[in-house]
Amino acid sequence: MNADGAMIIFQPSRRRGEVPRGITLVAASRILGADIEALCGEKRGCGKCIVQILDGFDSTSGIESKMTHASPWQEKESRFISPSDRKEGFRLGCVAKVMGDLIVFVPESSLAGKPIIRKTARFIKIDHNPAVRPYHIQVESPSSENPTSDLERICQVLALRYGLKDLRIDLMALRQLPNALRRGNWTVTVSVWMGREIIRVQPGKGANRYGLAIDIGTTSIAGYLCDLSTMAVIDTITMTNPQIRYGEDVMSRIAYLTMHEDGLQKLSDELISGLNRLVGEAIEGTYPEENQRNEPGSPPDEKKTFPCLTREDIEDVTIGCNTAMHHILLGLDPRHVGLAPFPPVVHRSLDIKARDIGLRISPGAYVYILPIEAGFVGADNVGVLLSEEPYNSDKVQLIIDIGTNGELVLGNSKRLISCSCATGPALEGSHLTHGMRAAPGAIERIEIDPVTKEVDYKVIGRDAWRKYSAPDEMEARGICGSGVLDVLAELYRAGIITDSGAFQLEALDGHPRFRKHPETHVSEFILAFAEETRIGKNIVITQKDIRQIQLAKAALYAGCKLMMKRLGIEKADVVKIAGAFGTYVDRHKALIMGLFPHDDPDQVVCIGNAAGDGCRVALLNIQKRKEADWVARHVEHLDLALEPDFQQAFIDAMRLPGRMEFFSRNIPHPIDLTH
Amino acid sequence: MNADGAMIIFQPSRRRGEVPRGITLVAASRILGADIEALCGEKRGCGKCIVQILDGFDSTSGIESKMTHASPWQEKESRFISPSDRKEGFRLGCVAKVMGDLIVFVPESSLAGKPIIRKTARFIKIDHNPAVRPYHIQVESPSSENPTSDLERICQVLALRYGLKDLRIDLMALRQLPNALRRGNWTVTVSVWMGREIIRVQPGKGANRYGLAIDIGTTSIAGYLCDLSTMAVIDTITMTNPQIRYGEDVMSRIAYLTMHEDGLQKLSDELISGLNRLVGEAIEGTYPEENQRNEPGSPPDEKKTFPCLTREDIEDVTIGCNTAMHHILLGLDPRHVGLAPFPPVVHRSLDIKARDIGLRISPGAYVYILPIEAGFVGADNVGVLLSEEPYNSDKVQLIIDIGTNGELVLGNSKRLISCSCATGPALEGSHLTHGMRAAPGAIERIEIDPVTKEVDYKVIGRDAWRKYSAPDEMEARGICGSGVLDVLAELYRAGIITDSGAFQLEALDGHPRFRKHPETHVSEFILAFAEETRIGKNIVITQKDIRQIQLAKAALYAGCKLMMKRLGIEKADVVKIAGAFGTYVDRHKALIMGLFPHDDPDQVVCIGNAAGDGCRVALLNIQKRKEADWVARHVEHLDLALEPDFQQAFIDAMRLPGRMEFFSRNIPHPIDLTH
16 A cells, blocks of 8 residues: 555445545545535535544554544534544544544434435325324313223223223323313313223324334335324335444344344444334424425425324334344343354344334324244235235235345245345345445436447436436435336346356457456446546446355245255245335346346336335235234244255356346336335 | 521421531431431442432522532433433432432432331121132033134033123223133133222132231221231231322322422322332232241241232222322312312212222222212222111211311211311321431320429330330330320320410429420420430420410310210210221320310220221122212211301310319320220
């Protein structure tokens, strides 16, 4: 390494590289494409560029020296950073300068461009049978003839008028009771959970009763705010899983908490604060000014009513997530889930007081946690099953939920098999040379001319494709998940790679987009030239990147193959692609690259965030909660690691199938099928 | 008032009087008999004498001036008082000087001499049927054939071997599970509450399972630490109710929280921290050095085993208390209980997670709160009923529980009536000129010679009576509850007062113990001369004091009378006296002074802290918890305030009955009948 340079690694983007010493961290982030937001133009005026220095290291000696590898603290930073945050290594990115090798964490709030997570709720039919029901009742005021207690007073009426017997009451609701009765002039609205327990008492006719269905993914979290009376989805809120700073995938987070004594506590706290922020955002969105801010330029809608919720109005929450997230959420040691035979701490669904995990909603409310299937097939997959109900269908369904992990279900009303396959995050755009999140500037669509091998592409945040734009209008920053799916199919279709994934060297010889990197000697194909990017250099796909994508898709394909073998079928009747991913996958290109074994694009449907839909179904219909426990135990789990045929199937699946019938340029541009 | 003097009121003792300005608060406490402990002899070396200045006031103008009425803060006080306590008005009593009128709170820890609360557990027969039962089980370790979860693994064994089906698990126990299983090599001890919920998991064969039965009185709190397996009472712990700083009786505490926005929170927090200290003391007592410290000089007992508990080993708690304490404990607004028709927030018994009220015991454990009968007849009275079971007896029992309030039950298996009577705290020694707590130096026994009218007495902390001692050996400081009971009977028996309670002026004329106070002109009778006291002046009983005691006993007597009338009887078959009070009351003197309507001392028994016994019964036998809810609803409640005859009965009961048959000097000294 150059003596004047320093190695910087940005998290969670994993962007890394050498930068000159003495430049600010914001400047370093530009060079490495990990853009930190600096609204004020580095005038130390906005405080947007707060970052956290996680570690200093000496890439030669390995010695850590967190403090001296960044320039000293300056008093002006105190304006934006509290003393306790300062101790944790937080700095202003426009002030702190690179003095040596560093690992720098860029919080969500400091990233330029909010991530684009497409998890809007789709329409699904749900029977209305929520866990929490309101009862509006009037009682007699106490007299010397009837001096009985407040609770017995309302319970008498609830039993007489609604047949609610043997009701329990939560302590927090009991605390609300005496003053609610008197403020409401002996009229109250009582929220009863599962017909068993009073969880809230409001004076008079309480109006607001809402629930939140939350799908916690390894990378992102989606919350659906639902009206428990009308079942309407009021808002969809998405955020990055804040645990991402402790590792991008489940195994690295489990590794973190194994290495740190307070690791589980930290990871759990981080997740819970994230969920509390999500609840906060859901509530804020119900206030008029917030609604209007969300839709700039839209005409004022007089008929629109804003419920103006408080945390107390969130009376029910359902949560689905993979097993590791599930355990961390509940503060359960997830280390054993990471080791064969991967036993979880608990399978069944759980009803937990929100306050017991620190979730700030209605103080007496419960959180329903979906059951999990097996160590590596979690509650998120149960959510998928609940919304798709393959167990109620004669047709054999193959449901592929691609997140940071791939979870598969195959079967019908006769038999259901599930498995988990380690696709890794390559399909989401991570771990590639220029992989990035789905944020503005990310290449999300690619087409390559088979003759000229010229590349056309589209970036998030700009409607016009490359060929309709001037180079400097593109401002490309990297390639995200949907672009990754395109690129392999397009490279193959254009004859740039063979069906084994290797570059066709003779065909590319002398092509301006192809070269061997002068230092690493790795072959790479240029997708966007430096002049079209914001990172000041070419955006490329390397031979190594192609192998990463092949490994991921092979894991998925082999998993499907082995499940079909187990079920004794050659082909599923229908293939459903779920996940945030599932909302933008191009079915034809998925078949070209061999993401799963199938041959008919008409039988492939994208179902969007089915795991989230399942949480929503469980929120609004308690019958589905029973179904969840049943199906979680009913699904057979296939452990790929134990299958003797897996290795061979995996190797076979590395190949690109080359289904030329899908190569016509007349296939339409992908349509979002979830709406 | 003298311009050089200042009025000081000490709380909770209510000792008040004028002291010279410029003296320290410790010196002022000596003058007024509210002794503050100063181990170091006021050398500012021990920090024992910490007091809290609640208010400064101007007794003439009524203007408050907390700050200027005590001398300024001195730096040396910081050694013992934190900045936050300083803000709350805490000072060192040996540093802070009187500069004006003040109200000063003396915390329990700063009082000279620990209070003596006699609430040891007596033997009562209890069927062993505790709420929490341990199950020691072994399970198979997970394998690829059986990779099921930890919870399902133990539930299978519990269902198969013990028939425990549909078990829930508390989140805190679930958190213990994975590591307990592995540390115990797949052998664990599972604590199951009510056959329904796993509340704790310990690795291997967990040894300790204890419970705590807590009786919360207005003035004092008693806890019985019980072995849930053997039912043995391991220890009895007593403490002053820390809420006493907010008022000595229930009504003044309710008044406090009505006047202060955070009043309920403060009172509740104070009580919960008190209970947490009580749990801490119970645990400390199980460690060897602590046991030995409790019994100085006792020979080392090799056979004695010390369980050495932790908070986690307390797996169950039962609590009984009056309605106001009950509400404050649970954070329920008690204001409405203080106003006619006195409706409580809840009657029924409650099972509450200890953590929900901040009680630090086993993290998954429940607290069982006894049901309450009516606004002013609380769960403590239900405790009395549970331990005495009048509803299972043919004999008509009159049970008198005398605490700061008097609670009465009359009846048998056919019918039960309860009532509450406002005796006020006079019977406990409060509100009298020289009333004090049962602490060293308190006069607890009195005899007066009918001829010479000379007084003999005994103080707590000294075995020898006055007539066997030199005057300066007595060090009397005041008169406590048991002395109060003696004094009225003795004054009457010795012909010093008439049956109307008035001093027999002609018989006392010129007697050295009788005088009219030169300033107040109130008649008073000297019980102990200044030379025999630590307060440097005579300890007297005034005409006003006698009236106070008469009012208290009349309330009790009239209550009994009206209940008997309601039941249509002239006399109860047996009279039971409960309460701390009940352990030292002299049955004969109680009949002489007419504490209750009865005539046969052989039918009067003292049953000690029956309310506490009832909590213990409920702790060890869940059948009694069902009985509690049944009896709480079954007892008829008599509201004395609504009885037209009460006024007349009360006036009649002021008279001393003069049952001369009990006047023999041969009656034995009172024996503690509870052992």
